Amino acid sequence: MSFKLPKLFLYVLGAILVLNLLQAFFTPLIFDEAYYWHYAKELAWGYFDHPPMVALMIKIGNVFFNGELGVRFVSCLLSIGTFILLWLAIDNPAKKKYIPHFFALVFSMTLLNAYGFFTLPDTPLLFFTALFLLVYKRFIAKPSFILAIFMGIVMAALMYSKYHAVLVIFFVLLSNIKLILNKYAWLAVITSLICYTPHFIWLYEHDFVSIKYHLFERPNAPYNFNKYTLGFLVNLVAIFGLTFPFVYYALFKSKSKDLFTKALLYLTYGVLIFFFISSFNRRVQTQWIIVVSIPMAILVYNYMLENGKIRKWIYRLGIINIVIILFLRVGLIYEPLFPVNYETHGNKAWMKKIQSEAGDNPVVFENSYRNAPMYAFYTGKTSFSLNNIHYRQNQYSIDDSEKAVQHKKILYISKYLKKNKLAFPKKSGSIYYGVFIDDFESFRKLRCIVNDEKFELNDTEHSVTVYNPYKEDIGLSKLKFAIAYLNGSKQFQELIPIDLVPENDKITQLSANDSTLFTFKLPKPKTTNLPKYFKMVISENDLQYGLNSNTIELD
Template sequence: MRMLTKIPKQFYFFLSAIFILNIIQSSFTQLIFDEAYYWYYSQNMAWGYFDHPPMVALLIKISSYFFNGELGVRFMSCVLSAINIILLWLMIDNPKKNDYIKHFFVLIFSMTLLNAYGFFTLPDTPLLFFTSCFLLTYKHFIKNPNAGMSVLLGIFMAALMYSKYHAVLVIFFVLLSNLKLVQNKYAWLAVFVALISYAPHFYWLYENDLVSIKYHLYERPNGAYSFEKYTLGFFVNLIAVFGLTFPFIYKALFKTKGNNLFTKALIYLIYGVILFFFISSFNRRVQTQWIIIICIPLVIIVFNYMLQNKQALTWVFRLGLINTVIIIYLRMGLAYQPLLFNFYYETHGNKEWAQAIEDEVGKTPVVFENSYRNAPMYSFYTDGIPTFSLNNYMYRKNQYSIDNSEERIRGKDVAYISKYINDSSFSYEREDGGLYKGKYIPNFQSFRKVECIVKDTEITLNSDENITLKVFNPYKESIELSKLKFAVTYMDNYKIPKETLKITPEAVDPNTAILKQQDTTNFSFHLPKTKMENIGYFRVVISENNLYFGLNGKPIPIK
């Protein structure tokens, strides 16, 4: 508290202005699709979710206790971002800093994504906050390691990992900068506290067959390497996160030496993250927000450099003001689309299309095929009308694949919305050109959790070898085989579906007519012949009640 009272009043004036701006922005800007998805997380609190750990859901749940609507999703993001600015200020030791408060705020506000995560509620929001908590605690820990500081450090390490799996990079590179910690008993105490605190999520992963880890490591969509899209795009992102100030941002980094353990940790963290994602860019497209974590240590390094270099101080302030004007204009455009000259972003028109569909279908539950984005957005803007994302083999699994949302609409009359519908009963065209086509399905039945299990060994394409197939029915009721159709989907080396061919597996027991509840039934089949080339994988898929084939089996490599 003593440190907080030493902060000048001018600092709190700027901080209050940013906090109020973020509150106003949050209230008048519609959700983006990822926020709606994480709002859906928060409707059923758990220790983990398909794509991410649970911290983002917790923030939304807490926000909902204070407000409704969009602010009920974003309030805690506004709070954390304000506290984060204070934490960054406390990590700067230069005695001249109180004379350059406005320069500090221009530096922070001009960083594009750091600005956006001041109100958007995404996993990176708590990741940024707890990175600052972790670094500030580490700064005090290396000066005076003790049990209390160790416990606090361990708690923040766990909080980082509860925010986003990328947090492991923060912890790893900071520890790598000070290998003597291996001999420090208080460092080991911090690790122990972190592991104990993180144990509930470890258990959730175990209970859910490591679904999140498997998705991020093996099942994320990918494509053929492209220098322009992947590696060059990565370097563009390194510029985009800082806007016009980027030359001075990186010059400050290059000029800063690791003369003490804390500065060394900041440098290791920045270069480590950049190197990690540079290497990753040769395998997949690096999303801009993945590298946002470098903004935290760079604020400290750059501001310290500005205080020592008048030219940098002047130019970062000038260019930062230009960035700020552009960012404020774009933020206004997020809430009021005409400012963006007919450019439609995710924050535009969601209430309108949700209302239009509700006007058509009333309170009927809605099934969106291949859209974990539209399903929660519709539910949010229609006061919780039940929705479900039915994922077929041309899409990917998500939270709807592992939770109980399918049970909420099973056996009910539903409105079914899909781009694959030819005989639509209704449709709605969004202002940005998106088209929703729908029809009504009575007594809706889907069994997307049925698993097709094939031994994970390479199988020769177009061979006649007999393949064993185990089909597990996790439901509490039996499923008639007559309602199911089986197929094999061939995929290229990037797991993109190329051809789907029907098969008729033979049951080991010829009298088999049902898949028994919560039981495994054994079959055998042959891979269907194909003329397709460059086939890398296949998966066994099931269509129930004439729906599109699902994602029932995992990709199996083909020779």
């Protein structure tokens, strides 16, 4: 396997790198990037929604650059690395004659192009998938101790990028089941687990909050064919654009001629089938299937080298794809060129407008892990997302950012406040309203731990432990308790206040870093027909009720 890259390849690669760096510099952040920038303010072995690789990338980038380029610098480098790894994974010597065709294929893949400058967990996922496949190719040709160690490290890096990486590792293993008898393969697995141990420890210390959310707590709408299954099929087209019929034709015609090709096919079909089945249960987001771009780029380009007609069509349509993508990329910066209002548009000015009213006072956004970090990024001021029963938990629910707004005068921003003079219309058309709170106090980390296992809508008395993780006592007079009923899709339906009876009737406060035992009865719902789940929720100082317990199933 030659690692020498042709001059034309390097020239095109260099041009793409310069283009991506310029795009990264001039394009305002999207909301997810701002959220991951919030991650990076305090490096950890894990975060609420994702493993820590994306935060580490931003932290490294900020060493070299400020602003948007600092957030995206490492992504620009990794995307170039992905193209190099894909090229090295292709053995056909004819590839040197068709370098423009290679770039017409890979650079025309919509999300592979976008992740060339956006910083999202999928960016390192794509890079480490390409690296994993290249290392695996060498491993099956000649396994060794050093190669096994390196493959284990790469597998861990995959898992540190995004939890979906488990599908990459699983389907490659499934394609070569004899690996379970290979001592070097076991060495790779053990190395990977050792490298991943810090994240396992982080999950344990945080009560497996990420796993619980993704697998059990995440709300979901009832099945809808158009939004779910048809949406999944549309995504299959969207990730390849105009080249999609020829790309999938090349995939269909590709045959398993060796273990490496077999791994590529298993990985591609495995991911597609997995998410097709998932589409009957939930909406499959486009980026969830983006990892198939890596094995498909190798399979399709190899097929292009052997089939002139397909090569011509993919090349022509790929060029059209690229022209359209580049036009839209300009539109990310220059708004009039983009066909719709996109999330890179108007946020900077909107945050400055809010800051002009807030001054140096912190801003608390109701239910928005998107707006809170965007405000902090573009103003340099303190912000916080106060999450309630109408929303979901996120990184602001578990980190220490709540401390920075306690007992401060804050500007509270919400879509749902009564209309007043502090109105902040967004470019998208939605209007947020603001109100100042002189002495803000929240206790969103209070946890209700329900002790019983069986719950029915009757007069049975149940016990609940309320845990106060704060360093100060909290008076019960500041708190209100309620039951939030959810439907079968875990969507909030109805809120009914309840009284908690303390085990000791002399208790008037929740002691610091301590648990207090109460009893309660489930009230009958007034408007919800046969709720499937419930949560115990708490309102502090008349704020909206929070998210204070796990989702509990009703019998």
